[in-house]
Amino acid sequence: MPVNPFDQKAPPSFYDSVFEVTRQIPFGRITTYGAIADYLALGSARMVGWALNKSFYGAQVPAHRVVNRKGELSGRVHFPTPTMMEELLIQEGVEVENNQIKHFRELLWIPAENLPPIDPGK
DNA sequence: ATTGTGACATACG
DNA sequence: CCGTATGCCACAA
Numbered sequence: 001m002p003v004n005p006f007d008q009k010a011p012p013s014f015y016d017s018v019f020e021v022t023r024q025i026p027f028g029r030i031t032t033y034g035a036i037a038d039y040l041a042l043g044s045a046r047m048v049g050w051a052l053n054k055s056f057y058g059a060q061v062p063a064h065r066v067v068n069r070k071g072e073l074s075g076r077v078h079f080p081t082p083t084m085m086e087e088l089l090i091q092e093g094v095e096v097e098n099n100q101i102k103h104f105r106e107l108l109w110i111p112a113e114n115l116p117p118i119d120p121g122k
Numbered sequence: 123a124t125t126g127t128g129a130c131a132t133a134c135g
Numbered sequence: 136c137c138g139t140a141t142g143c144c145a146c147a148a
Contacts (some may be wrong), residue, residue, distance in 0.1 A: 014145065033130050037143095043145035049129035051145085068130060075129030125148090134140085 071104030
């Protein structure tokens with residue numbers, strides 16, 4: 001299924017994986033690019049942010065719940081407005097201070113520890 | 123095929 | 136803490 005309503009071409013499977021995991025992030029929780037990359041065995045966290053960037057258009061992906069390893073809202077500049085990411089998090093009860101998640105360690109939700117392992121190859 | 127580009131992460135000084 | 140360097144890998148041109 002297409003992720004981008006404006007793009008009718010078949011969606012890259014790579015993106016789909018990232019979106020799917022991102023959608024699993026519980027309300028009020030957050031995760032990191034690295035954690036997602038690790039879960040998907042991508043080997044590179046760059047792919048995650050990059051895929052997430054593309055997702056923005058049509059997919060209902062809570063990209064605001066994904067931050068870098070420091071708990072910073074590094075992707076905020078890619079939202080419609082620079083403050084949107086923080087606002088969304090606050091709406092979920094996540095405290096943000098100076099573009100950084102408070103209680104980051106406690107709110108961190110690691111896919112690899114909460115989702116079933118992926119079948120490699122099949 | 124080659125090059126450039128990242129919403130990252132880690133290591134080093 | 137900060138800046139630099141390097142690894143990482145899918146994708147667009």
